[in-house]
Amino acid sequence: MDALERILTREGFTGVGVNALAREAGVDKVLIYRYFGSMEGLLAAFRDSRELCPRVVDVLDEFPPDAPMSALVTRLLLKSGRAFRKNSLAQELARWELTDKNPLTVAFSRAMEKDELRSLEERGVRPDGETVAAVILLLSGVHYLTLRESVKNPILDMDLNDPGTVQLVETVIEKLVKGFFEGREEVPRG
Amino acid sequence: MDALERILTREGFTGVGVNALAREAGVDKVLIYRYFGSMEGLLAAFRDSRELCPRVVDVLDEFPPDAPMSALVTRLLLKSGRAFRKNSLAQELARWELTDKNPLTVAFSRAMEKDELRSLEERGVRPDGETVAAVILLLSGVHYLTLRESVKNPILDMDLNDPGTVQLVETVIEKLVKGFFEGREEVPRG
DNA sequence: CATATATATCACCGTTCGGTGACACCAGGT
């Protein structure tokens, strides 16, 4: 499991294979087949062995119960984006989930999404369909930019390592969310 | 060139290699080295051989010169998103650009971005930094969802093949953009 | 006809891939 994580964060999902994994772990690859049956089984075990999506998000600051929905969603997006930018394993899994479908990637997908929504629901927020779509859309945008950045293919001159650029993106998210919730009846809470 | 495109759209970028490409093209792989020097050279040639990002976007309907910025941007995002969803080659290149860096992927990145911005600038629109960031962010979100969809890892139950879901996403984009431009002075037009 | 040059094919190299069969080891139980 540790060897798999090391390979993922170091070389990316394209470097994952039976031979490479056994080499990294310092054991013979036949053990992989003996214990996990196949690579798929190992991925499934990896999926069950750890929290794929560290739940940094639900440490959302406590908001007063009457805080506007827009503030909550904005905070969620910013925190989640920052966490994603710092978590290179999550980035690699996201990259993988865009390319391949295996027990690990589907599990990661599920975990990621549930996590964000749960953060809201735990506060008694039951977002409607459009709100969910908006959150997903913006979060997806942040993920996309982050992945582009971490493979050194930044979009235009937007360097997400530059604090100014991060600030710009976050400001835009704030404004988008704020505008989205204006002229929209407050969603029932609690 | 045609063989490369076939492989990309059929098996994805992971299926691209000297052997597979020569096999698909029905020639010996040594010709690849003779004519292009290496796989990199071939990718560069492919990049120069065609319009990587079909400029569907600049067939934006003619808007009256006093059309609000929000309408223009919304239209751009929807058209661009739909075009991307129909273009499996562009999807594969986008997937590749998130994973690897080679002459083809960097060129694709550039082409994609310039295209969107040019669509605006050709109409005399000189978007400020925040507007550019907003467009990029939303477009990135659409790309992410599209890629997730086309690898059969849809987010939550959002099936982009379902017209209703597409409608929902597009509605959300409209509302986000509309809200973003409200309470913001009109940007000077050409 | 002869020669030079470009074009294309074949055979081969070493390496890595995913996957498997055979064998050595080393407990515990009988």
Next chain:
DNA sequence: ACCTGGTGTCACCGAACGGTGATATATATG
């Protein structure tokens, strides 16, 4: 002492990988 079952190592397989040398064919120029 003997079997047994879990554990680990080694050697090996066929296939595919990226890459290269030698060689045939065809064309064009002298």
